[in-house]
Amino acid sequence: xxxxxxSQPEMSVQEAETVTLSCTYDTSESNYYLFWYKQPPSRxxxxxxxxxxxxxxxxxxxxxxxNFQKAAKSFSLKISDSQLGxxxxxxxxxxxxxxxxxxxxxxxxxxxxxx
Amino acid sequence: NAGVTQTPKFRVLKTGQSMxxxxxxxxxxxxMYWYRQDPGMGLRLIHYSVxxxxxxxxxxxxxxxxxxxxxxxxxxxxxxxxxxxxxxxFCASSLLGTANTGELFxxxxxxxxxx
Numbered sequence: 001x002x003x004x005x006x007s008q009p010e011m012s013v014q015e016a017e018t019v020t021l022s023c024t025y026d027t028s029e030s031n032y033y034l035f036w037y038k039q040p041p042s043r044x045x046x047x048x049x050x051x052x053x054x055x056x057x058x059x060x061x062x063x064x065x066x067n068f069q070k071a072a073k074s075f076s077l078k079i080s081d082s083q084l085g086x087x088x089x090x091x092x093x094x095x096x097x098x099x100x101x102x103x104x105x106x107x108x109x110x111x112x113x114x115x
Numbered sequence: 116n117a118g119v120t121q122t123p124k125f126r127v128l129k130t131g132q133s134m135x136x137x138x139x140x141x142x143x144x145x146x147m148y149w150y151r152q153d154p155g156m157g158l159r160l161i162h163y164s165v166x167x168x169x170x171x172x173x174x175x176x177x178x179x180x181x182x183x184x185x186x187x188x189x190x191x192x193x194x195x196x197x198x199x200x201x202x203x204x205f206c207a208s209s210l211l212g213t214a215n216t217g218e219l220f221x222x223x224x225x226x227x228x229x230x
Contacts, residue, residue: 096214
């Protein structure tokens with residue numbers, strides 16, 4: 001079974017600085033997708049960034065980028081120029097391309113951006 | 116611009132009572148999902164639907180039933196609530212499905228307490 005591990009339950013960063021959230025996963029599949037979702041306090045969860053395993057190039061969305069290391073099964077999220085609005089729970093998630101809809105989430109990292 | 120709407124947002128039940136959570140989406144999405152989120156854990160998939168009239172079991176389906184009689188609605192039922200079902204429930208929808216890298220759109224969550 002696939003598992004997703006986020007080893008940092010909580011992190012904090014100063015406004016305008018850069019922070020990296022870690023995620024590792026375990027799978028025997030070769031073709032899959034990885035996601036980072038953001039859950040702001042008392043607000044809906046939204047997709048931050050998505051990575052396809054067969055693409056070697058790391059995904060980037062504005063201030064958010066990933067470091068995808070397939071061999072190491074690592075998928076970290078880097079947030080540059082952190083803003084107060086980045087304060088949220090961040091969840092790493094995995095899904096194989098075997099046809100199942102069972103997206104597997106990590107336990108989350110609570111990120112606080114301090115002014 | 117409603118997106119995904121869940122009702123009710125809060126509910127307190129006594130052990131053994133039944134209830135239904137309603138999820139409605141106005142984006143004409145084929146795929147709909149019910150997740151539960153517990154403290155210190157990521158989201159876990161309860162049931163999902165790949166289209167009107169279809170349902171399938173997720174990771175933690177026991178004690179829950181679902182129905183998708185209309186494309187825009189996905190109902191989650193608890194026939195005999197137990198304290199272990201105290202949780203925050205999230206509904207989500209997707210145009211392409213997570214296995215096809217479809218983005219999940221989440222509702223705001225429904226907090227259920229079973230005494």
